[in-house]
Amino acid sequence: MFGSKGASWGRASMAVLGAALLLTGCTSSSDNGDGDEPAKEPEALITQQPKGTNPFWVNPDGNAAEQVATYVKQDKTADAEEIRKIAEQPTGEWISPENPEAEARGFTEAAQKADRSALLVLYNIPHRDCGQYSSGGAADGDSYRAWIDGVAKGIGDRAATVILEPDAVLHLVDGCTQDEFHEERYDLLSGAIDTLSALKNTKVYLDAGNAGWGHPDQIFEPLQWAGIEKADGFSVNVSNFYSTAESIAYGKELSAKVNGKHFVVDTSRNGNGPYTGGKPDENWCNPPGRSLGETPTVKTADPLVDAYLWVKRPGESDGECKGGPKAGQWWVDYALKLAKASG
Secondary structure (H helix, E strand, C coil): CCCCCCCCCCCHHHHHHHHHHHHCCCCCCCCCCCCCCCCCCHHHCCCCCCCCCCCECCCCCCHHHHHHHHHHHCCCHHHHHHHHHHHCCCECEECCCCCHHHHHHHHHHHHHHCCCEEEEEECCCCCEHHHCCCCECCCCHHHHHHHHHHHHHHHCCCCEEEEECCCCCHHHHCCCCCHHHHHHHHHHHHHHHHHHHCCCCEEEEEECCCCCCCCHHHCHHHHHHCCHHHCCEEEECCCCCCCHHHHHHHHHHHHCCCCCCEEEEECCCECCCCCCCCCHHHCCCCCCCCECCCCCECCCCCCCEEEEEECCCCCECCCCCCCCCCCCCECHHHHHHHHHHCC
16 A cells, blocks of 8 residues: 545535635534524534644534434434544545635634634645546646645635645655656645745645555655655654554654654544555555544644644545445445444
């Protein structure tokens, strides 16, 4: 297995949320119900986590939150409480290609209103995912730069933590991305870091693969060429399943090669570690028997680890494999299995 592949993707409903928060200021379903939408039942409401340990924004209208509300209406209390394990944790908001400014503004304004920081994932690099389940990305370099500018304008001075381009550097190293695109990609990543790190309250973590793909010796120079020195750090295990201990060990070894940079770990689905029972090149895609990992927190096991984050949104498919829907689509059966396995 090489990259995260099948990563979450910005959904239409999230675009609507961003635009609604920007344009109409409508009340969210966690407010008093005076808006156009009916208020959720009290037992379906989603609350924020304690800011001291988990300062990231919980989206009260995400897929998991809506599933909790559905189960409550259906009197499926046990299933509602299982999905609540996902709904009440902050997860990454993957910004879509179509509405970067509106979505970034909507998410960061909602987070600011809750006195929290938004967790945003930028996944739109040209030639993304090498034609696999999450293929696509911006049409060209100029389109990407304009997209990044839109994200930055939407964030403004509000607090945000940005995970920049899962797999983008990794796929330069593993041979997945064609040589002719390498120079441009390094330039685009470096420029994105410049633009985002110039924002007053934004932290930027450039993705650096996972503990199972290869060795830090293979990626530390490409990270430097992509501008890691200008970023706050790097991310590991995005949309993957390697244990927190394995991820920290990988991250620490890599950190030593990039001037002691800090890093964050995606723990969203790594509670049971990686799946080893299938084809090695597809063990990352909707593997069975997995579990939610450690909940998001800034209280980590190592001073180099700035946070455990749920970058991947648990319950959203990795792609059309093992019976799953398209990448990024909500898959309630898989979500329930993740939640129930976590105890």
